[in-house]
Amino acid sequence: MSAPAATTPAGGVAASEPLLCARGLIKRFGGFVAVSNVDVDVHAGHITAMIGPNGAGKSTVINLLSGALLPTKGSVTIGGQSIVGRGSHEVARMGVARTFQTPRLFDGLSVGESMMLPRALFAKSSYLECFVHSPRTRKDEAGGWESALDWLSFVGLADVAEMPMSALPVGSQRLVEVARALALEPDIVLLDEPAAGLDHTETERLARLIEQIAQSGIGVLLVEHDMHLVMSVADTVVVLDAGVCIATGTATAVSEDPTVIEAYLGVVNDKGAGEVKDV
Ligand SMILES: Nc1ncnc2c1ncn2[C@@H]1O[C@H](COP(=O)(O)OP(=O)(O)O)[C@@H](O)[C@H]1O
Ligand SMILES: [Mg+2]
Numbered sequence: 001m002s003a004p005a006a007t008t009p010a011g012g013v014a015a016s017e018p019l020l021c022a023r024g025l026i027k028r029f030g031g032f033v034a035v036s037n038v039d040v041d042v043h044a045g046h047i048t049a050m051i052g053p054n055g056a057g058k059s060t061v062i063n064l065l066s067g068a069l070l071p072t073k074g075s076v077t078i079g080g081q082s083i084v085g086r087g088s089h090e091v092a093r094m095g096v097a098r099t100f101q102t103p104r105l106f107d108g109l110s111v112g113e114s115m116m117l118p119r120a121l122f123a124k125s126s127y128l129e130c131f132v133h134s135p136r137t138r139k140d141e142a143g144g145w146e147s148a149l150d151w152l153s154f155v156g157l158a159d160v161a162e163m164p165m166s167a168l169p170v171g172s173q174r175l176v177e178v179a180r181a182l183a184l185e186p187d188i189v190l191l192d193e194p195a196a197g198l199d200h201t202e203t204e205r206l207a208r209l210i211e212q213i214a215q216s217g218i219g220v221l222l223v224e225h226d227m228h229l230v231m232s233v234a235d236t237v238v239v240l241d242a243g244v245c246i247a248t249g250t251a252t253a254v255s256e257d258p259t260v261i262e263a264y265l266g267v268v269n270d271k272g273a274g275e276v277k278d279v
Contacts, residue, residue, distance in 0.1 A: 019044050019219045020065065020096070020188050025074035027060050027243075034060045036243040037074075041236075042188050042219040047210060049222045049230040049251070052240035053264055058223040059101055061240070062190045065221070066098045067091030078188070092118070095187035099180075099194055101223075103173035105165040111176055112161035115148035118184045151179040155209060170197035178209065188219045195226040207233050231255065239264060 018041035027035040035057040042048050050058050063069040065076055067088040076083050083091045097118070106114040152158045155175040165173060174194050181189050191210070195203045203226060210233050214220050224230050230237060230251065237254040239247040241263045247254050254260050 018042060020076070020078050020221075022061075022065060022076045023074060025061065025064055025076070026072045027057070027064060027069060028072045034243050035064065035071075035240075038238075038240065038243070038245045039248075040065070040221070040238060042221050043235075044187070044219050045214050045217050046235045047214045047220045047222055047233050048236045048238060049224055049234035050238045050240060051224065051227070051230055051264065055242075056240040057243040058240055059192055060243075062098060062192050062221070062223060066096055066190055092184060092186075096190065097181035097184040097186035097188070098190040099174070099177035099192055101192040101196070103165070103170065103177045105173070107164075107166070109165070110162050111157070111165055111168065112145060112148045112152065114165055115151060115161075115176070115180050115183055116144035118180055147183060151183045152176070154182065155179045156205065171199065171202045174198065175202070175206070175209075178206075182213065186218060188221070189213060190221045190223075192223045193225060194222070195224055195229050203229055 020040070020042040022038065022040040025035050025038040025040070026033065038057070038061060040048065040050070040061065050061065052058055060069065064071050064074075065083075067083055067086055067090065071084060078091075078094050078096060081094070083094060083096075086094070104114075106117070109117075149158055149161055152161055155178055157172060157175055157179065160168060160172065160176075165176065168176065174197060178189075178191065178194055181191070194210075195206055198206060207229055210220060210222060214233075222230065222234065234251045237247075237249065237251050238245060239254055239257075239260050246263055247257045247260045249257070
């Protein structure tokens with residue numbers, strides 16, 4: 001990638017082992033089961049897509065994998081270490097970055113300033129040094145701004161660094177979310193519907209960005225409704241329906257699976273093949 005150096009997978013994990021491994025994930029909200037016994041693997045340099053109708057449990061899975069929610073049951077490991085109960089900041093420090101389905105606007109901050117927030121997780125300055133604005137704090141800030149501009153350039157948005165997030169169209173806000181996640185220099189990124197609100201050209205650009213992210217060695221989990229995007233970039237597709245995983249396989253295998261076609265992709269035609277449609 002042209003932006004800061006490609007990251008390496010979490011230490012000591014063989015290339016064939018998943019970086020992130022979730023098994024038997026269950027999440028209940030009161031009596032309602034939002035996620036039921038779901039397994040997900042994210043491999044370094046691979047793109048795993050998660051699809052399913054609205055309410056299928058996709059964002060809940062991202063919340064479970066990023067430490068934002070505790071699973072009712074099940075395990076999530078990164079590089080063999082459990083993340084359950086660690087909280088989202090610690091999980092981020094372990095190499096997992098995410099975007100949000102609704103982009104965060106950070107009222108009062110420019111796009112570039114909002115890009116510097118992830119670096120606070122790694123800042124070397126102590127609280128006191130920040131308070132007195134010490135030389136080390138100023139160095140952290142200067143490096144943060146440079147890095148913010150690099151990552152904004154990577155998603156094609158360097159020219160909006162000084163603008164407030166709320167002034168951007170939603171498509172650009174989503175791309176800033178992707179850039180902000182990458183600024184953490186993660187081993188894994190979890191992208192929650194990054195193409196929602198993007199036009200055709202922006203979606204094509206996003207597809208190439210996601211491929212570049214994976215080529216740099218980062219493991220990608222892509223939650224997405226845009227089936228053309230999923231089919232064009234995903235190595236593996238996991239299909240959720242009402243919290244249950246109904247299929248896992250290559251994009252082609254999944255798109256020809258009658259259960260998936262019936263539940264999600266469209267009606268089965270007389271040759272048994274489903275028509276892929278955006279939902
Ligand atoms: N914090 C919550 N409390 C109660 N129910 C929730 C909560 N978060 C999600 N849900 C419910 O869980 C189901 C799955 O939601 P979600 O993961 O957002 O689906 P998706 O992202 O696939 O559209 C939905 O029925 C949603 O209303
Ligand atoms: Mg969602």
